[in-house]
Amino acid sequence: xxxxxxxxxxxxxxxxxxxxxxxxxxxxxxxxxxxxxxxxxxxxxxxxxxxxxxxxxxxxxxxxxxxxxxxxxxxxxxxxxxxxxxxxxxxxxxxxxxxxxxxxxxxxxxxxxxxxxxxxxxxxxxxxxxxxxxxxxxxxxxxxxxxxxxxxxxxxxxxxxxxxxxxxxxxxxxxxxxxxxxxxxxxxxxxxxxxxxxxxxxxxxxxxxxxxxxxxxxxxxxxxxxxxxxxxxxxxxxxxxxxxxxxxxxxxxxxxxxxxxxxxxxxxxxxxxxxxxxxxxxxxxxxxxxxxxxxxxxxxxxxxxxxxxxxxxxxxxxxxxxxxxxxxxxxxxxxxxxxxxxxxxxxxxxxxxxxxxxxxxxxxxxxxxx
Numbered sequence: 001x002x003x004x005x006x007x008x009x010x011x012x013x014x015x016x017x018x019x020x021x022x023x024x025x026x027x028x029x030x031x032x033x034x035x036x037x038x039x040x041x042x043x044x045x046x047x048x049x050x051x052x053x054x055x056x057x058x059x060x061x062x063x064x065x066x067x068x069x070x071x072x073x074x075x076x077x078x079x080x081x082x083x084x085x086x087x088x089x090x091x092x093x094x095x096x097x098x099x100x101x102x103x104x105x106x107x108x109x110x111x112x113x114x115x116x117x118x119x120x121x122x123x124x125x126x127x128x129x130x131x132x133x134x135x136x137x138x139x140x141x142x143x144x145x146x147x148x149x150x151x152x153x154x155x156x157x158x159x160x161x162x163x164x165x166x167x168x169x170x171x172x173x174x175x176x177x178x179x180x181x182x183x184x185x186x187x188x189x190x191x192x193x194x195x196x197x198x199x200x201x202x203x204x205x206x207x208x209x210x211x212x213x214x215x216x217x218x219x220x221x222x223x224x225x226x227x228x229x230x231x232x233x234x235x236x237x238x239x240x241x242x243x244x245x246x247x248x249x250x251x252x253x254x255x256x257x258x259x260x261x262x263x264x265x266x267x268x269x270x271x272x273x274x275x276x277x278x279x280x281x282x283x284x285x286x287x288x289x290x291x292x293x294x295x296x297x298x299x300x301x302x303x304x305x306x307x308x309x310x311x312x313x314x315x316x317x318x319x320x321x322x323x324x325x326x327x328x329x330x331x332x333x334x335x336x337x338x339x340x341x342x343x344x345x346x347x348x349x350x351x352x353x354x355x356x357x358x359x360x361x362x363x364x365x366x367x368x369x370x
Contacts, residue, residue, distance in 0.1 A: 174308035186280030191353035220271030224369030275318035289346035
């Protein structure tokens, strides 16, 4: 390969990477998908998401995008290693983001890339997104409320009014200290041991104090547990007899009875909820219902970690939050991860703890999960 061709190839690959960032920022998912070969793959194991083929990349990206309040990505050039009609490389990114369910933060990450020369120019055959640093501290800034779009479709914020808030916008807002205290008082009156903690990091420490080493522990399928690191602590830390990894290792066709017995009566169930009311009720929703028996009293002890945005005035509002807010977000996640929709097929409402001290609610001052 002569020097001129090598330089041209590097320029073409840099232009490809620049197009990717621009398409992501402009929310132009069809254009972003077109930057991949027909069987190209976008893999994001930290989320986790794996999208193969242009249609999956487009549809999966739109589902993820629907969860954003705002998103900013800055890409810094990295290495490119040419090998004829293929190449490998890395690009370094910084991102600021907040989602509609209150997740937010700053992260630094690496794209590990493979490229292919095609008749249309250089394309990605694979991008693998690896997070190297994540800071989930609350972000002080906000996104302008003008309509967001790409290029000529973008509304001019100086001449057009911001759209009215959606009916579910308040479901993402953290409750005030007064409302948290009101919910905690009502929960305690119903027999739930209730603590108000600053954030998920404090809850992570508190779980280790509440759950003795060696106890059998079932974790719910919860974004709160995943984002906080509690799921990882329980299921991969080696400190506990973790039920979920055992369940995942059992063949569901032949081991259904064994799975049912394992998830029904552990020493502890650690989970979150879809809503907690200021009148002292906890509301859990499930597609299959498999995790509900342990939460309903099958487990000897239960601990629920609850973000501040899940506090609502009453039970009617809690049910609205499940249907109008939590379900669409969970549906988007399930579609991206499993390729199938979610549904509220089972509801569990806990109005009181009949075994005082066996159910603990850790109310957080920060928003986490949905």
